[in-house]
Amino acid sequence: MVSLADYGDYETAWCPGCGNHSILKAMKQALVSLELEPYQVLFVSGIGQAAKAPHYLNTNVFNGLHGRSLPVATGAKLCNSELKVIVESGDGCNYGEGGNHFLATIRRNIDITLIVHDNQVYGLTKGQASPTSETGFVTKNQPEGVFSQPFNPVEVAVAMNASFVARGFSGKIDHLSGLIQTAINHKGFSLVDVLQPCVSFNKVNTFGWYNQRCYTLPDDYDATNRESALKKASEWGERIPIGIIYQNQRPVYEDHYPFIMKGPAAKRPPDVGKFQQIIDSYK
Amino acid sequence: MTETVSLAGMTETPIVIVVAQRPGPSTGLPTRTEQGDLEFVLHSGHGEFPRAIFAPGDVEQAFHLTRMAFEVAQKYNTPVFILTDQFLADSYRSVKPFDLDELKPIDPCAISSVAADPHLTYLLTDSGISPRIFPGMSSWCVKAFSSQELVVADSDEHTQDGHLSEDLSVRVSMVEKRLRKLDGIKHYLVNPEFTGDREPDLLFVCWGSTRGSTIEAAERLRGKGRLVATLHFPQVWPLAAGGFLGKLMSAQETVAVESNATGQFARLIRRETGFHIKRTILRYDGLPITPEYILARI
Ligand SMILES: Cc1ncc(C[n+]2csc(CCOP(=O)(O)OP(=O)(O)O)c2C)c(N)n1
Ligand code: SF4
Ligand SMILES: [Mg+2]
Numbered sequence: 001m002v003s004l005a006d007y008g009d010y011e012t013a014w015c016p017g018c019g020n021h022s023i024l025k026a027m028k029q030a031l032v033s034l035e036l037e038p039y040q041v042l043f044v045s046g047i048g049q050a051a052k053a054p055h056y057l058n059t060n061v062f063n064g065l066h067g068r069s070l071p072v073a074t075g076a077k078l079c080n081s082e083l084k085v086i087v088e089s090g091d092g093c094n095y096g097e098g099g100n101h102f103l104a105t106i107r108r109n110i111d112i113t114l115i116v117h118d119n120q121v122y123g124l125t126k127g128q129a130s131p132t133s134e135t136g137f138v139t140k141n142q143p144e145g146v147f148s149q150p151f152n153p154v155e156v157a158v159a160m161n162a163s164f165v166a167r168g169f170s171g172k173i174d175h176l177s178g179l180i181q182t183a184i185n186h187k188g189f190s191l192v193d194v195l196q197p198c199v200s201f202n203k204v205n206t207f208g209w210y211n212q213r214c215y216t217l218p219d220d221y222d223a224t225n226r227e228s229a230l231k232k233a234s235e236w237g238e239r240i241p242i243g244i245i246y247q248n249q250r251p252v253y254e255d256h257y258p259f260i261m262k263g264p265a266a267k268r269p270p271d272v273g274k275f276q277q278i279i280d281s282y283k
Numbered sequence: 284m285t286e287t288v289s290l291a292g293m294t295e296t297p298i299v300i301v302v303a304q305r306p307g308p309s310t311g312l313p314t315r316t317e318q319g320d321l322e323f324v325l326h327s328g329h330g331e332f333p334r335a336i337f338a339p340g341d342v343e344q345a346f347h348l349t350r351m352a353f354e355v356a357q358k359y360n361t362p363v364f365i366l367t368d369q370f371l372a373d374s375y376r377s378v379k380p381f382d383l384d385e386l387k388p389i390d391p392c393a394i395s396s397v398a399a400d401p402h403l404t405y406l407l408t409d410s411g412i413s414p415r416i417f418p419g420m421s422s423w424c425v426k427a428f429s430s431q432e433l434v435v436a437d438s439d440e441h442t443q444d445g446h447l448s449e450d451l452s453v454r455v456s457m458v459e460k461r462l463r464k465l466d467g468i469k470h471y472l473v474n475p476e477f478t479g480d481r482e483p484d485l486l487f488v489c490w491g492s493t494r495g496s497t498i499e500a501a502e503r504l505r506g507k508g509r510l511v512a513t514l515h516f517p518q519v520w521p522l523a524a525g526g527f528l529g530k531l532m533s534a535q536e537t538v539a540v541e542s543n544a545t546g547q548f549a550r551l552i553r554r555e556t557g558f559h560i561k562r563t564i565l566r567y568d569g570l571p572i573t574p575e576y577i578l579a580r581i
Binding site: 037038039040042047052055058059060061062063064065068076080082083264266267269270272275276279280282283 | 286290294380381383386388391392417418419420421423430431432433434435436437438439445446447
């Protein structure tokens with residue numbers, strides 16, 4: 001039996017009151033509820049406050065480069081499809097520097113789970129605007145306010161027919177933990193964008209700001225209907241829906257390639273006989 | 284490419300990268316050839332970490348050096364390059380069938396004699412090599428391990444267990460550990476190939492794909508009664524002077540033959556050995572070096 005203790009209890013470098021603490025808690029709960037042993041899971045992250053999260057879990061970890069968590073996770077999954085691969089990183093990491101990887105991963109539909117700690121700011125580098133910062137957001141770097149229009153990851157993901165799209169809020173730990181569990185269990189690429197207050201550098205989108213606006217989707221909401229999902233996904237401002245926004249059963253990348261399904265690449269030495277055949281075919 | 288090279292250097296991930304050079308800068312002449320990226324590949328990626336660079340001179344060398352590149356990368360957990368160019372990469376030629384029987388399989392789990400339990404991704408060792416296992420498959424790599432062993436890798440400076448650290452003494456020991464691997468890589472050196480007269484009046488020095496043309500130009504000069512030899516480098520990094528300095532010094536005159544505008548390899552040899560190759564025959568119009576091109580400049 002897996003217990004919370006198996007995933008360890010570490011001192012973090014996060015500010016007191018930061019939403020990251022709650023996301024970590026929700027993640028641990030989800031892993032234990034799914035009865036995943038630490039060695040069965042690989043966490044991949046980029047760079048940022050969010051990207052430190054895997055360091056606070058006793059499991060397999062690849063903490064790589066800012067923006068580049070999805071390519072590493074993709075490679076790891078294709079090399080060993082038996083691993084549960086989970087990516088945890090920030091909004092800057094995944095939607096800014098890693099934006100193209102985000103699109104490519106949705107298109108491929110690789111069976112990995114992406115958890116984005118979305119605090120609408122670059123936390124680690126002390127408060128510059130991120131791709132999800134709202135227009136007009138004032139920072140030391142953008143003293144006259146952000147001019148660009150914000151990126152809505154949920155809306156983009158639904159528009160691209162991503163196979164699982166959800167939004168959570170760090171203030172609702174149990175709800176978030178449930179979303180993470182469903183996302184990990186979902187076959188295909190799953191995105192959970194998690195709204196998270198950054199108490200030090202985002203004084204606009206605070207805990208109270210999110211708490212007032214976030215509402216859970218009603219039980220009769222049909223997440224398989226893409227048309228209504230697109231509408232839900234674009235909802236932002238006074239009311240922000242949280243829950244599973246959209247879900248489909250698209251074919252999964254790994255299933256398309258038999259050599260990936262045959263188990264870990266490391267266990268399959270090069271096929272010398274096949275190679276000899278190729279050489280012989282030129283004789 | 285460079286961020287991946289640097290990442291592999293830090294996370295100690297084996298990776299083999301093929302760089303088929305074309306004339307730059309920028310898009311340059313994208314369908315033509317050059318050897319202009321030796322210095323770039325040698326220094327690509329920020330930070331200091333070991334690497335090896337092979338430069339095959341023909342199809343056979345491309346085959347055997349590629350295998351060796353994987354062997355070195357897997358053994359030393361570091362990036363290894365195959366530096367070729369458009370000319371060789373796009374060449375077709377009939378070759379004798381490769382003998383596959385003599386090729387031993389390469390073990391993907393880099394297990395040195397030392398291991399720690401629990402596993403430490405960056406275990407400090409004399410050789411600098413830490414054992415490498417795969418997430419969820421540790422017992423497959425090390426029978427003594429349970430399958431529950433964990434693997435932690437980090438692009439930040441890290442402790443032996445792979446977690447990020449700003450402890451300055453950890454930093455120093457990890458820098459030194461990574462650099463120690465270069466001593467081992469030197470055991471895998473492929474010595475340059477010497478052909479022609481033993482004490483030549485003229486010695487051509489070349490690397491990579493210019494091999495065939497240079498050897499042929501030397502042969503033609505010998506046909507005219509001149510004492511000529513060729514020294515071809517199928518590996519351009521690391522360099523060990525012991526393997527070739529005597530040859531350079533035995534010649535009356537040395538000439539570097541390279542497909543670039545500044546004689547990058549001649550400069551590298553001078554930097555590493557102090558030996559100054561004073562003459563160069565360089566081509567950088569995008570076409571491969573031919574024997575005629577060399578002979579016209581002798
Ligand atoms: C390629 C690259 N660009 C920039 C940086 C500097 N950098 C580190 S973290 C970060 C932004 C972090 O923001 P986010 O991903 O939202 O994570 P948060 O800290 O908010 O959790 C940046 C720009 C970097 N490390 N690498
Ligand atoms: S700076 Fe913001 S995101 Fe980073 S730990 Fe502090 S509150 Fe959290
Ligand atoms: Mg952020």
